[in-house]
Amino acid sequence: MEANYANETLIGRDFSNADLRGANFNGADLRGANFNGADLSLAYFVGADLRGANFENAVLDGAFLSGAKVGSANFQKASLREAMLGDMDPALEDPLDPPATFAEANLTGAVFRNVDLNGVALYRANLTHAYLYEAHLSGADLRGAVLDGAKVKRLSLSSNSTAELTADYASKESLLPGSESPAPLSPGEEE
Numbered sequence: 590m591e592a593n594y595a596n597e598t599l600i601g602r603d604f605s606n607a608d609l610r611g612a613n614f615n616g617a618d619l620r621g622a623n624f625n626g627a628d629l630s631l632a633y634f635v636g637a638d639l640r641g642a643n644f645e646n647a648v649l650d651g652a653f654l655s656g657a658k659v660g661s662a663n664f665q666k667a668s669l670r671e672a673m674l675g676d677m678d679p680a681l682e683d684p685l686d687p688p689a690t691f692a693e694a695n696l697t698g699a700v701f702r703n704v705d706l707n708g709v710a711l712y713r714a715n716l717t718h719a720y721l722y723e724a725h726l727s728g729a730d731l732r733g734a735v736l737d738g739a740k741v742k743r744l745s746l747s748s749n750s751t752a753e754l755t756a757d758y759a760s761k762e763s764l765l766p767g768s769e770s771p772a773p774l775s776p777g778e779e780e
Contacts, residue, residue, distance in 0.1 A: 621642060655674070669696050
């Protein structure tokens with residue numbers, strides 16, 4: 590039986606390395622919760638408040654995060670293969686907080702629909718075969734991101750952002766079938 594935490598207040602709770610496959614966190618307040626290394630495959634976070642939560646190295650394959658508040662959440666090196674990320678809210682609780690990060694995350698086949706990713710770190714993320722429908726990427730950090738086979742529809746980028754230059758490179762190089770060229774790193778940046 591899957592755990593049911595729907596609509597509960599679990600601020601700062603430690604779920605690190607827990608097996609929570611299929612758990613229901615819909616509408617839960619999980620601000621600052623720690624899911625480091627947890628298995629959250631097929632878990633539900635619809636409408637949950639995940640601001641400041643730590644999902645580093647967690648497995649969220651096939652998870653549902655539609656409508657979740659993810660401002661300053663850490664998904665670095667997490668696996669979100671085929672996760673549903675529609676209508677996520679990246680707004681910050683405090684304007685001084687860092688934006689959400691999906692740096693080095695595995696987002697293969699993930700669905701981003703109607704998502705504002707302004708300022709979100711997608712540095713070296715694997716977005717192979719991801720779906721980016723009505724995604725707003727102005728100011729997003731896409732350096733080194735892999736976009737092979739990604740599907741893009743109504744993508745929004747600002748006119749002079751790093752994200753636009755990187756996404757433009759990716760759409761010309763990485764989106765071509767068989768391409769193995771990741772987007773370039775900034776001058777002087779190490780692999």
